Amino acid sequence: MKENFIEKIIKKDIKNNKDIKIKTRFPPEPNGHLHIGHAKSIFINFSIAKKYNGKCNLRFDDTNPRKENKKYITSIKKDIKWLGLKFNNIKYSSKYFNKFYKYAIILIKKGLAYVDNLNKKDIKKYRGTLNKKGENSPYRNRKIMENIFLFKKMKKGKFNEGSCCLRAKISMSSKIIIMRDPVLYRIIKKYKHYKTKYKWCIYPTYDFAHCISDYIEKISHSICTLEFLDNKTLYNWILKNIDVKKKPRQYEFSRLNIENSILSKRKIKLLIKNKIVKNWSDPRLLTISGLRKRGYTPKSxxxxxxNIGVTKKESLIQISNLENHIKKDLDKKVNRAMAVINPIKIIIYNLPDNYKKKIIIPNHPKIKKLGTQNIILRREIYIEKKDFQENYKKKSKKLCLNGTVKLRYSYIIKAKKIKKNKFNKIKAIYCKYYKETLSKKNKKIKKNSIIHWISKKDSINSKFKIYKNLFNIKKLDKQKKIINYVNSNSLIIREGFVQKDIFSKIIKNYIQFERIGYFFLDKKSTKKNVTFNCVVKLKNHK
Structure with missing residues (x-):
């Protein structure tokens, strides 16, 4: 792990207190799947604990049964295990419900919390804005005993949802809006908690439960993103006023923003609801399950x-940064093969119908230990449509009428004739091959572009899923209507051809199709129905 400002703080803390035990935590709310922003947080918390011989807890912030679900806990555990990380302890905020309740009573007894009967809409209205001070609730000055009595009635389920809540009594004129008497407890009756069932009908808010959970678990450094900077004031206020010792400290780093992508669970749910993506594991999303399905590796x-580091400065990371890491990870361990994803037929007319030439080529151009493979050249082959243009251009890198190209590992061919159907679409291109051009030493080869190909008779049909940016604009964090910026061509499905023996070349479901990109064999593939997901395109492939 690269040294960062949080590590400098930890080193200073260790220097000032040699007995300090470093303990961090990753506290996801189980209301969605993990995304790559969570992976960054996991990496930071886990790496710091490991580096300083500490511990890191996985804590599920399960304080809102209205949004949370057991299936998300299962998926979060699965994602973390897949990333290759093992947490020292798995905790649940719900385990501390009794303690949260007792600490709430302490605040009430100190005159620092009260039961409010304003509804949600009026609470927001009374809170004010950045330019306008808030107003005191008409219920703010209730007596301590009355507040205790009402809070206990809330716990017993005597009130309806939304009829009242418990609020901290701080300051309605604070410059920090979150400090204007924030809600500490609310009533939730209609939803069953997956652990406590219907035992509780009042639930603590994130801000109240989070800091106390950190204290209970003896977290030394509570690390979160900058969006919780204002919450830090409330974090410290709660811990100070419930009279606890050895308080954890909160430190913030910049959240992850990646070009043409969103990392908001709420917005991802919106995309699923509007059927723009199928589910949380759609390969176009930067969720951990989506990246896994696309073919990204935990290491990458x-x-x-x-690589992106830990700073307080907000930045927009290029998607190419992420892509470069998967390329590096796959480059030295994945076989190469040829495939044509958008085919056009070539007939080499000066070869006989029964012509068959076996050519031995390396599985990897730089790694001999990966061995060799056989490819076969016949009279009829396929090339990519993008490698052909009808009109001749002298400096063109494509095959065109009266122009030449080199077939990779094979001969130079020259286009002589085009056959079209009644709709004026090309059916086949008739080419001449030059026998003496197989050798790499031939001078003519240097003047020609090299294109990939595949023999018609030695290929099988395959689908190729090509993924592009999900959005048309780079920065989306301040856009309210993200649907307006969705790229309608974010998924392109091509039907082309791969070699018949492709399964013998695939290593752990990975293959690089030359000049195209790295591909991941779809788990639903069979020998009769082959589908490849494009992990990442090669630099020159459009």
Missing amino acids: IMKFCN
Whole structure:
């Protein structure tokens, strides 16, 4: 892990207190799947604990049964395990419900919390704005005993949802809006908590439960993103006023923003609801499950998280940064093969119908230990449509009428004739091959572009899913209507061809199709129905 400002703080703390035990935590709310922003937080908390011989807890912030679900806990555990990380302890905020309640009573007894009967809309109205001070609730000055009595009635389920809540009594004129008598407890009756069932009908808010959970678990450094900077004031206020010792301290780093992407669970849910993506594991999303399905490796994701560093400065990370890490991870361990994803037929007319030439080529151009493979050249082959243009251009890198190209590992061919159907679409291109051009030493080869190909008779049909940016604009964090910026071509499905023996070349479901990109064999593929997901395109492929 790269050294960062949080580590400098920890080193200073260790220097000033040699007996300090470093303890961090990753506290996801189980109301959605993890995304790459969570991976960054996991990496930071886990790496710091490991580096300083400390511990890191995985804590589920399960204080809102209205939004949370057991299936999300299962998926979060699965994602973390897949990333290759093991937490020292798995905790649940719900385990501390009794303690939260007792600490709330302490605040009430100190005159620092009260039961408010304003509804949600009026609480927001009374709170004011950045330019306008808030107003005191008409229920703010209730007596301590009355507040205790009402809070206990809330616990017993004597009030309806939304009829009252428990609020901290701080200051309605504070410059920090979150300090204007924030809600500490609310009533939730209609939803069953997956752990406590219907035992509780009042639930603590995140801000109240989070800091107390950190204290209970003896977290030394509570690390979160900058969006919780204002919450830090409330974090410290609660811990100060419930009279606890050895308070944890909160430190903030910049959240992850990646070009043309969103990392908001709420917005991802919106995309799913509007059927723009299928589910949380759609490969176009930067969720951990989406990246896994697309073919990203745990190593590439963790390397990326380390590479971007930990700072307080907000920045927009280029998607190419993430792509470069998966390329590096796959480059030295994945076989190469040829495939045509958007085919056009070539007939080499000066070869006989029964012509068959076996050519031995390396599985990897730089790694001999990966061995070799056989490819076969026949009279009829396929090339990519993008490698052909009808009109001749002298400096063109494509095959065109009366122009030549070199077939990779094979001969130079020259286009002589085009056959079209009644709709004026090309059916086949008739080419001449030059026998003496197989050798790499031939001078003519240097003047020609090299294109990939595949023999018609030695290929099988395959689908290729090509993923592009999900959004048309780079920065989305301040856009309210993200649907307006969705890229309608974010998923392109091509039907082309791969070699018949492709399954023998695939290593752990990965293959690089030359000049195209790295691909991941879809788990639903069979020998009769082959589908490849494009992990990442090669630099020159459009």
